[in-house]
Amino acid sequence: MGAMDLSYPPEAETFRTEIRGWLEDNLPEGWFDEGFEMTPDEKKAFNESWPSKLYGGGWICASWPKEYGGKGLSTMQNVVLAEEFARAKAPMRADFFGDTLVGPTILQHGTEEQKKYFLPKIMQGEMAWCQGFSEPDSGSDLASLKTSAVLDGEEWVINGQKVWTTQAQFADYCFLLARTDPDVKKQAGISYLLVPMDQDGIEVRGITQPDGTAEFNEVFFTNARCPKENVVGGVNGGWTVANSTLSHERGMSATTGYRRFEQEYQLMVEEATRNGRIDDPIVRQGLMRYYTKIQILRINGLRSLTQTLNKTKDMGVVSLGLTNKMFWSEMHRDAMELCLDIFGASAMLVDTAPPSGNWPAQARAKGRDTYHPSQMMSAFFFSRSETIWGGTAEIQRNIVGEKFLGLPREPKAPNAG
Secondary structure (H helix, E strand, O other): OOOOOOOOOHHHHHHHHHHHHHHHHHOOOOOOOOOOOOOHHHHHHHHHHHHHHHHHHOOOOOOOOHHHOOOOOOHHHHHHHHHHHHHHOOOOOOOHHHHHHHHHHHHHHOOHHHHHHHHHHHHOOOOOEEEEOOEOOEOOOHHHOOOEEEEEOOEEEEEEEEOOOOOHHHOOEEEEEEEOOOOOOHHHHEEEEEEEOOOOOEEEEEOOOOOOOOOOEEEEEEEEEEEOOOEEOOOOOHHHHHHHHHHHHHHOOOOOOHHHHHHHHHHHHHHHHHHOHHHOHHHHHHHHHHHHHHHHHHHHHHHHHHHHHHOOOOHHHHHHHHHHHHHHHHHHHHHHHHHHHHHOHHHHOOOOOOOOOOOHHHHHHOOOOOOOOOHHHHHHHHHOOOOOOOOOHHHHHHHHHHHOOOOOOOOOOOOOO
């Protein structure tokens, strides 16, 4: 087949130099030095000042069109931007729901009025969001959702319950799926609503986890109201819009996502070398299996990028978009089990945990009041959830099997009784 050409065009490398120069000029002095660390006060000051620097540089939502405040970056430029920030370990603003999910969805499906109202507020960090998709009986089978929205004059009246709603306690708005027509096929009667959270008809209850945090929430809607014009993609067009949102969640960071796994791999190799576990053939085999899968993830990301740039529709790459998340989430779950084997049982205890290192999930350890796991254990815990959020691995297998392999549909369970 010959060697793959993994080089980027010259104009992309010119843009890379620009990004790298900006990062070097704006990150704290010594950031790129080996062993660099900030004191708690320095870290606090950095976290407070960094978003405004990003906004001033135009790097927040830089791929958005210029008329909505972005830089109008091309796909290739946006990839280079993500790669350089990942290389420098420089944080982008962590407004995942606004910047990454609902913002691009509004850009793709929203009305001009919705774009002009919501996008500037998302970009400037004035509006926090949460996602109202899953329900107690409608998780994997999302189309079976029961939350209803009924038009009453100029407003939708919403009743129902959502669950696993991350950051709902801080959100100004919820992008919500609700049933607006109960008499049609279940996928056809759903609408995508932008619902203000600050109202009497919405109650948020935190779901306390074993580590003491309550990042997830239950959200109850009792005659909550939403403006008539806050439907994205048209009434009963929510299923298509929701799939666009999920594609943003599953497909982000195609050429950078592998980097966090590389960091963890290096930490695992260092510890196995230090404590002698590297001499165990099973551990060595596990490490090499992890390394091999990381490289597969990297190459598949470049493959997806190539198809996007060439505007070609390779069904193998289309199915790759569905299987990629399933691949890396299961890969990471297995790798973190290997990690515990390397570090040993004592790594699970708060007083004998390994040094923090640079575990990518470290930010998830903040805010815990009753239990303070190490950053490594925080990464382990989070890996257990990765095969669930964004579409469970089981459902992804069904989709790939039915749509791309031509297998028969999964039989439905008979009705009880």
